[in-house]
Amino acid sequence: xxxxxxxxxxxxxxxxxxxxxxxxxxxxxxxxxxxxxxxxxxxxxxxxxxxxxxxxxxxxxxxxxxxxxxxxxxxxxxxxxxxxxxxxxxxxxxxxxxxxxxxxxxxxxxxxxxxxxxxxxxxxxxxxxxxxxxxxxxxxxxxxxxxxxxxxxxxxxxxxxxxxxxxxxxxxxxxxxxxxxxxxxxxxxxxxxxxxxxxxxxxxxxxxxxxxxxxxxxxxxxxxxxxxxxxxxxxxxxxxxxxxxxxxxxxxxxxxxxxxxxxxxxxxxxxxxxxxxxxxxxxxxxxxxxxxxxxxxxxxxxxxxxxxxxxxxxxxxxxxxxxxxxxxxxxxxxxxxxxxxx
Ligand code: AMP
Ligand code: MG
Numbered sequence: 001x002x003x004x005x006x007x008x009x010x011x012x013x014x015x016x017x018x019x020x021x022x023x024x025x026x027x028x029x030x031x032x033x034x035x036x037x038x039x040x041x042x043x044x045x046x047x048x049x050x051x052x053x054x055x056x057x058x059x060x061x062x063x064x065x066x067x068x069x070x071x072x073x074x075x076x077x078x079x080x081x082x083x084x085x086x087x088x089x090x091x092x093x094x095x096x097x098x099x100x101x102x103x104x105x106x107x108x109x110x111x112x113x114x115x116x117x118x119x120x121x122x123x124x125x126x127x128x129x130x131x132x133x134x135x136x137x138x139x140x141x142x143x144x145x146x147x148x149x150x151x152x153x154x155x156x157x158x159x160x161x162x163x164x165x166x167x168x169x170x171x172x173x174x175x176x177x178x179x180x181x182x183x184x185x186x187x188x189x190x191x192x193x194x195x196x197x198x199x200x201x202x203x204x205x206x207x208x209x210x211x212x213x214x215x216x217x218x219x220x221x222x223x224x225x226x227x228x229x230x231x232x233x234x235x236x237x238x239x240x241x242x243x244x245x246x247x248x249x250x251x252x253x254x255x256x257x258x259x260x261x262x263x264x265x266x267x268x269x270x271x272x273x274x275x276x277x278x279x280x281x282x283x284x285x286x287x288x289x290x291x292x293x294x295x296x297x298x299x300x301x302x303x304x305x306x307x308x309x310x311x312x313x314x315x316x317x318x319x320x321x322x323x324x325x326x327x328x329x330x331x332x333x334x335x336x337x338x339x340x341x342x
Contacts, residue, residue: 029169035138
């Protein structure tokens with residue numbers, strides 16, 4: 001299949017909308033990461049998304065809407081909690097999980113009786129829904145397992161020949177996938193951390209939000225994930241990544257001992273001049289917004305530069321940084337070493 005890479009103009013967004021209406025899939029920018037969109041009402045289109053990504057069949061997709069009226073076609077009911085969250089965070093990088101509506105293709109929900117829904121702030125993503133009249137299901141536009149794409153060129157590297165159209169909207173503003181919160185059960189549960197934090201959700205809902213244990217812990221063999229996506233090794237470059245937890249001094253000392261082995265560092269901006277090996281940076285220490293924005297590009301750059309073993313500086317684990325830590329932990333296959341202070 002020939003793949004077109006076109007700027008995300010109104011004209012090209014209209015072309016994407018026509019392709020969606022015909023049951024095709026298209027790659028598009030959103031404020032979080034690039035996505036592969038297909039009509040959420042069309043099971044065959046959704047199957048094409050899974051095939052293009054090589055995504056496991058049991059990992060459900062997020063449905064994107066442009067209004068609460070459109071959301072009514074997606075969920076069983078817009079509950080009071082859903083209204084509060086929409087009011088506080090939409091359009092924006094928050095996905096909520098609710099009991100599904102009857103029109104949604106079974107393939108979207110991967111056998112669950114719930115559906116994830118979000119209203120993106122990216123104008124191209126919303127325009128696509130408006131022009132096609134279709135809510136679209138969309139996962140990240142990477143091959144399953146590899147780092148999510150935050151530029152159209154990264155989508156091209158993974159998806160060329162696998163779908164007809166990639167819309168180029170530049171570099172994604174947030175850089176990590178949406179926060180996923182389940183409001184389908186008795187208590188709200190944060191299933192995937194993102195740019196909207198647990199504290200912000202609690203303030204908007206006026207009640208406690210539980211943290212799914214799978215955010216920072218590896219599931220045991222046979223354990224069931226509340227969010228199926230959380231059980232896979234994910235976001236990983238080809239290089240072997242190890243997170244080194246500890247101060248910068250301890251990190252530097254550890255890398256010093258490994259430098260003969262051709263290793264790379266994934267470090268914070270400004271640290272590279274003090275390290276004895278090639279470095280790729282991901283934002284400044286203490287600036288999780290920058291880290292989120294840069295992380296996936298940095299992981300891809302490590303592969304482009306031929307890195308085989310990477311030692312990564314550890315982000316914080318609260319607020320927006322929890323999202324960065326959660327992604328990096330999976331990219332590292334949960335390999336974390338506590339380095340001795342010097
Ligand atoms: P991605 O498509 O890469 O943004 O991943 C979507 C995430 O949302 C995955 O972790 C899914 O497992 C999760 N998700 C989507 N729908 C549901 C649902 N109905 N229940 C629980 N998790 C869901
Ligand atoms: Mg993904």
